[in-house]
Amino acid sequence: xxxxxxxxxxxxxxxxxxxxxxxxxxxxxxxxxxxxxxxxxxxxxxxxxxxxxxxxxxxxxxxxxxxxxxxxxxxxxxxxxxxxxxxxxxxxxxxxxxxxxxxxxxxxxxxxxxxxxxxxxxxxxxxxxxxxxxxxxxxxxxxxxxxxxxxxxxxxxxxxxxxxxxxxxxxxxxxxxxxxxxxxxxxxxxxxxxxxxxxxxxxxxxxxxxxxxxxxxxxxxxxxxxxxxxxxxxxxxxxxxxxxxxxxxxxxxxxxxxxxxxxxxxxxxxxxxxxxxxxxxxxxxxxxx
Amino acid sequence: xxxxxxxxxxxxxxxxxxxxxxxxxxxxxxxxxxxxxxxxxxxxxxxxxxxxxxxxxxxxxxxxxxxxxxxxxxxxxxxxxxxxxxxxxxxxxxxxxxxxxxxxxxxxxxxxxxxxxxxxxxxxxxxxxxxxxxxxxxxxxxxxxxxxxxxxxxxxxxxxxxxxxxxxxxxxxxxxxxxxxxxxxxxxxxxxxxxxxxxxxxxxxxxxxxxxxxxxxxxxxxxxxxxxxxxxxxxxxxxxxxxxxxxxxxxxxxxxxxxxxxxxxxxxxxxxxxxxxxxxxxxxxxxxxxxxxxxxxxxxxxxxxxxxxxxxxxxxxxxxxxxxxxxxxxxxxxxxxxxxxxxxxxxxxxxxxxxx
Numbered sequence: 001x002x003x004x005x006x007x008x009x010x011x012x013x014x015x016x017x018x019x020x021x022x023x024x025x026x027x028x029x030x031x032x033x034x035x036x037x038x039x040x041x042x043x044x045x046x047x048x049x050x051x052x053x054x055x056x057x058x059x060x061x062x063x064x065x066x067x068x069x070x071x072x073x074x075x076x077x078x079x080x081x082x083x084x085x086x087x088x089x090x091x092x093x094x095x096x097x098x099x100x101x102x103x104x105x106x107x108x109x110x111x112x113x114x115x116x117x118x119x120x121x122x123x124x125x126x127x128x129x130x131x132x133x134x135x136x137x138x139x140x141x142x143x144x145x146x147x148x149x150x151x152x153x154x155x156x157x158x159x160x161x162x163x164x165x166x167x168x169x170x171x172x173x174x175x176x177x178x179x180x181x182x183x184x185x186x187x188x189x190x191x192x193x194x195x196x197x198x199x200x201x202x203x204x205x206x207x208x209x210x211x212x213x214x215x216x217x218x219x220x221x222x223x224x225x226x227x228x229x230x231x232x233x234x235x236x237x238x239x240x241x242x243x244x245x246x247x248x249x250x251x252x253x254x255x256x257x258x259x260x261x262x263x264x265x266x267x268x269x270x271x272x273x274x275x276x277x278x279x280x281x282x283x284x285x286x287x288x289x
Numbered sequence: 290x291x292x293x294x295x296x297x298x299x300x301x302x303x304x305x306x307x308x309x310x311x312x313x314x315x316x317x318x319x320x321x322x323x324x325x326x327x328x329x330x331x332x333x334x335x336x337x338x339x340x341x342x343x344x345x346x347x348x349x350x351x352x353x354x355x356x357x358x359x360x361x362x363x364x365x366x367x368x369x370x371x372x373x374x375x376x377x378x379x380x381x382x383x384x385x386x387x388x389x390x391x392x393x394x395x396x397x398x399x400x401x402x403x404x405x406x407x408x409x410x411x412x413x414x415x416x417x418x419x420x421x422x423x424x425x426x427x428x429x430x431x432x433x434x435x436x437x438x439x440x441x442x443x444x445x446x447x448x449x450x451x452x453x454x455x456x457x458x459x460x461x462x463x464x465x466x467x468x469x470x471x472x473x474x475x476x477x478x479x480x481x482x483x484x485x486x487x488x489x490x491x492x493x494x495x496x497x498x499x500x501x502x503x504x505x506x507x508x509x510x511x512x513x514x515x516x517x518x519x520x521x522x523x524x525x526x527x528x529x530x531x532x533x534x535x536x537x538x539x540x541x542x543x544x545x546x547x548x549x550x551x552x553x554x555x556x557x558x559x560x561x562x563x564x565x566x567x568x569x570x571x572x573x574x575x576x577x578x579x580x581x582x583x584x585x586x587x588x589x590x591x592x593x594x595x596x597x598x599x600x601x602x603x604x605x606x607x608x609x610x611x612x613x614x615x616x617x618x619x620x621x622x623x624x625x626x627x628x629x630x631x632x633x634x635x636x637x638x639x640x641x642x643x644x645x
Contacts, residue, residue, distance in 0.1 A: 048465040050629065071465050077458030081307070094299050094466050096291045138462065 001025050002067070002146055002177050007046055007056030009039075015201055016042050020056070022196045022206045024146065024177040029168070031192035031209075032181040033285055039201040040181040041074050044148050047179070060146070068095065070144030074151050074181075076135050078123050085110060085119035088137050095142035102141065109137040112167050129160050136164055140171065147171060149180040153187055165191065189281040197288045204288040209281070216284040218251045220277040221258055226270030235261065249277065293474075296467035300475025301482070308446060308483060318487055321439055322494060328432065329495075329502035340403050343369040345383040349391060353382065356406050370394065379403055423569075425507055429593055430568045433518060434561045434586045436491065440484050440526055441557040444533035445550075447476050451537030451624075452546055460628055469625035477530045477617070484526045488519050514593035517602055518585075524609045525585030529556060531613075531620030538627040539635045548634065556582050564590060571596055579605050581612040 002024040009017040017039045024030045034040045045051035047058050048069050060067045078087055085106050092102030110116050113133040118126055123134060132155055139149065147168070153161050172178045182188050188195065189209070196206040205212055220241065223229060229248040232238055237256030242249040252258060258276070265271050279287075291299070308314050341359040344350035350362040361378060363369045369381035373396055380400045385392035393403060454460040463472055492515050499508040532553050539549045560583030567573035568590065577587035578597065588605045591597035627640035 045461075050461060050465045069465060071462055073458055073461040075458040075461075077454075077456075077461070079307075079453070079459060080457060082303075090299065090303055091462070091466075094291060094296065094463075096295075 001061060002047070002179070003059045003062075004043070004047060005057050005059065007043065007053045007058070009042055009046060009051070009054050017046070017053075017201045020198070020201070020203050022203055023194075024179045025194065026177045027172055027175045028193040029172050029178045029180070029191050030194040030196060031188035032179055032196050032198070033183070033185070033188060033281075034181070034198035035183075038198045040198060041150055043198065044071075044150055044179070044181065047148055067145035068142060070139040070142070070147040070149075070176075072135055072139040072149040072152055076132065078131070078134060078138060080124035081122055083120055083122055084115065084126070084134055087123060088134065088141050091138050092141040095144075097142055105141050105143065106137070109140055109167075113137055113163060128155060129157055132156055133160060133164065136167065140167065145176060147176055147178040147180070149178070151182060152180050153182060153184060161187070185280075185282045185285060195281065195284075197285060199288065205284065212281075212284055213278050216279055216287055219258075220249055220251050220279075221261070222273070222275045222277055223248050223250070223261070223265060224272040224274075225265055225268070226272065227268075229265075231268065232261075235264065237261070246272070291467055293468055293471050296471035297475040297478060300467070300472055301479035304450060304476055304479035305483060307450070308479070314446075317439075317443070321436070321487075322491065325432070325491065325495060326498045326501070328428070329498040329504060331502075333502045333504075340380070340400065340406070341378040342403055343372045343378045343381045345369045345381060349382055349384055352390065358403065358406055382407075426594060427568060429507075429511055429514075430564065430586075430590050433514075433589055433593075434564050436488075436518075437522055437525065437586050438557060438561045440488065440522055441529050443484060444480060444526065444529045444553075447480050447530055447533040448537030448546060448550070448553075449543065450476060451534055451628075452540060452543050455538070455541050455628065456543065464629060469628060470621050472628075473531075473534055473617075473621050473624050476534060477527060480530055481523060481527050485519075485523050488522050492516075492519055511593060514589045517592050518589040520606060521585040521589055521609065524606065524613055525582070527613045528581055528609065528616055529553065531617040532556065535620045535623045535627070535640075538624045539637065539640065541630075541634070545634060559583070560586055579608055581609050584609050 004023070005021050007017055007020040008015070020039070020043055022030075032040055032043070042051065046053045048071055049058075049066060057064065058066065082090070085103075088106040088109065089099070089102045092105055093099060097105065107116075107119075110119050113136060115130060115133055115137070118130060123131060126134065136152065139147065149168075152164065152168070156164060168178055168180075192209050194207065195209050195212055197204050205216065207215070223232070224247045227246060229243060229246055232248050232250060233240055233243070237253050238261060239251045239253055240248055241251060250261075252261070262271065262274050265274070339357045339359045341361065342353070344353055344360050344362050345364075345366055347362055350360055353360050361372070363372065363381075366381070366383060369378075369383065372378045373381050373394060376396065379395065380403045381394040382391050382403075383394065384390065389407070391407065393400065393407070395403075454463065495515060496508055496512065499505070499511070536549050536553050537546065540546055560577065560580075563577060563583060564574070564586045567577070574587055574591055574594075574596065577583040578591050578601070580587075584605045588597065588602055592602055623637065623640045626642065627635040630640070
């Protein structure tokens with residue numbers, strides 16, 4: 001497990017990270033959410049050791065010897081004039097693979113990312129989306145123990161998102177912890193096992209996605225009855241959020257029970273549905289930030 | 290993780306691979322070699338032998354015997370004048386009652402090389418004869434200085450490669466993978482190796498070019514200096530390579546490179562200009578032959594001119610090597626401090642303080 005403990009960092013006299021702690025667990029995709037400038041990239045750079053922390057530690061399985069990272073920086077970059085396969089192989093060797101292994105890993109990755117045909121082309125001749133895929137290959141070529149990806153999906157078309165996702169899921173399934181930042185909440189919601197939310201340099205929420213959903217936000221319920229649901233407004237234990245004919249969304253006031261509301265509704269006539277509403281990540285995010 | 294040595298080697302391998310595939314690299318080198326042949330061989334090719342003259346009358350022709358002139362004897366003045374007008378000869382020479390005994394007839398200007406060949410010069414004894422003439426000396430010094438400037442400017446490729454890495458942000462991946470110093474060391478090693486290769490080839494080609502140009506005598510004097518030139522150029526290159534790398538690391542875009550190149554340009558061009566200006570001033574040259582930035586040109590020039598002993602060259606080489614170590618260490622600190630700052634231009638002091 002990759003453990004980030006109490007990391008702080010200043011730039012000049014400005015605190016960018018304040019006591020940041022969270023875990024990235026093996027075999028799980030951890031989404032790292034935060035507004036622009038919240039400290040995502042700084043945190044990632046500190047995890048990688050590119051930037052020094054002003055306090056706090058990053059440990060891997062309890063040790064300060066860090067694992068090999070597969071890193072994809074937010075502002076993408078590879079050598080524009082180098083050929084795709086040559087470049088990936090070179091990066092693999094730079095990470096310590098021997099030439100043969102680097103080459104076979106490269107071929108395999110390019111195939112998975114559907115780039116085999118472009119292997120001999122110079123990077124700059126590829127479309128932006130394809131360059132992005134090459135960037136993923138660059139992060140994965142050395143079979144890293146931990147993946148740290150800064151906005152891996154930005155700039156990808158929906159098909160490319162699926163291709164990349166596939167590759168990343170496989171890595172996670174093989175036991176590599178995957179930390180990736182994103183501001184595409186829908187995507188994170190669909191992908192992540194765990195979520196870490198950072199706001200102005202402070203972690204405001206972290207845990208498994210389902211846990212966060214349970215713990216965050218006031219529980220809401222949706223009630224659909226046979227006739228008009230307007231009577232709910234008169235119930236002192238209920239705060240109606242939204243009312244549209246037979247459909248109402250409400251929260252409970254202190255001490256009131258959802259079952260009592262349901263019984264009251266059944267006493268009045270037909271009840272078509274009664275559902276607890278799970279907050280979306282977007283709602284949690286808004287609340288946490 | 291890759292070790293320092295392996296990382297350095299990989300970085301160097303890539304740099305060399307990229308550079309030798311650049312057309313500009315080979316074109317620049319070819320131009321240098323062609324230029325070398327041009328200045329050594331062309332004068333011999335263009336030299337058409339002794340000036341041609343027409344002597345009017347066989348007695349004049351006889352009086353010209355032993356002079357370095359290509360004499361053609363004609364019967365009368367009109368024929369001689371005709372040859373001069375057709376520019377088949379440079380001048381016609383006729384008998385004259387003046388003390389010199391002859392008169393020279395030419396077309397537009399007085400033919401100086403004919404006149405000097407006709408003049409009788411008094412014998413000269415030199416107490417300490419110079420092995421080479423001042424003209425030859427100046428030529429050789431110019432060539433040494435020019436070659437060094439060309440290679441020193443080649444260091445700009447290090448700055449460009451550094452900016453490319455910053456501009457494309459691949460530097461983040463590199464820095465998270467290998468030590469920053471390995472990145473710098475690899476770059477310097479690659480470009481130094483290439484420079485060494487080029488200088489050695491040039492040093493091997495120069496004698497050939499000089500022999501072709503019929504300058505065997507000059508070659509005998511130049512050759513030892515040429516041998517000294519190689520270690521001086523290579524060390525001088527490493528010295529500047531560190532500074533080139535810093536130059537690149539301080540900016541974030543190729544377009545801004547020009548703005549940070551001022552210092553390194555002064556360090557490259559300054560010695561070139563100074564050595565040319567003071568090649569006749571032994572004291573100034575002696576000082577310059579110990580200053581690390583001008584030593585690569587000044588010391589081989591002094592060796593060539595016979596002004597310095599071998600121990601002086603070795604001492605200067607030692608001073609140069611010492612400054613290489615210091616400059617590269619300083620450079621690596623600034624380089625690693627500036628490398629990850631990818632916004633605009635980095636102040637030297639900020640990079641030095643590692644104020645990221």
